[in-house]
Amino acid sequence: MSHRYKIIKQSDVKKEDWDLAFTTAIIASDDLRIRQPTIFFIEPSADGEFEIQTRIAGCAWPGGLKIYVRSSLFKKEIVEVTAHEVRHCWQFQTGKVGARNLDENDAKLYELGFMGKLGLPADSELREALAYWRCHQLVYRRCQATAMRRA
Ligand SMILES: [Zn+2]
Numbered sequence: 509m510s511h512r513y514k515i516i517k518q519s520d521v522k523k524e525d526w527d528l529a530f531t532t533a534i535i536a537s538d539d540l541r542i543r544q545p546t547i548f549f550i551e552p553s554a555d556g557e558f559e560i561q562t563r564i565a566g567c568a569w570p571g572g573l574k575i576y577v578r579s580s581l582f583k584k585e586i587v588e589v590t591a592h593e594v595r596h597c598w599q600f601q602t603g604k605v606g607a608r609n610l611d612e613n614d615a616k617l618y619e620l621g622f623m624g625k626l627g628l629p630a631d632s633e634l635r636e637a638l639a640y641w642r643c644h645q646l647v648y649r650r651c652q653a654t655a656m657r658r659a
Pocket residue numbers: 592596611612615
């Protein structure tokens with residue numbers, strides 16, 4: 509049986525959910541050094557524009573510049589799914605697309621590593637953990653730039 513999904517208008521997505529996905533996409537894209545994909549939230553809908561063979565929590569579009577995240581996930585799942593889909597974008601953008609199950613394992617591993625690096629926070633700590641990581645990335649980038657200027 510196939511499943512249909514429709515894209516939800518950004519204004520209809522809970523701001524908190526949007527922020528979690530958006531911040532995760534910024535961090536993961538920076539981490540993987542790829543172009544940041546555009547995020548869309550989707551929900552099951554009989555007249556949705558997407559038809560997919562399986563039930564999904566998210567998906568990445570070939571080309572790796574768009575990801576789709578299912579709405580009404582738990583907070584932690586939004587971060588997991590977004591990190592997972594950004595890794596699929598990395599596969600597309602770098603041409604490292606292999607067998608379906610290998611790509612899936614690779615994305616799953618990245619997702620697990622991402623949550624580990626985030627410190628496996630509780631839902632209430634997610635925002636802060638993401639902000640902390642992003643801050644680290646930016647400081648690290650500045651240090652790298654300074655070191656390069658000195659070299
Ligand atoms: Zn996947």
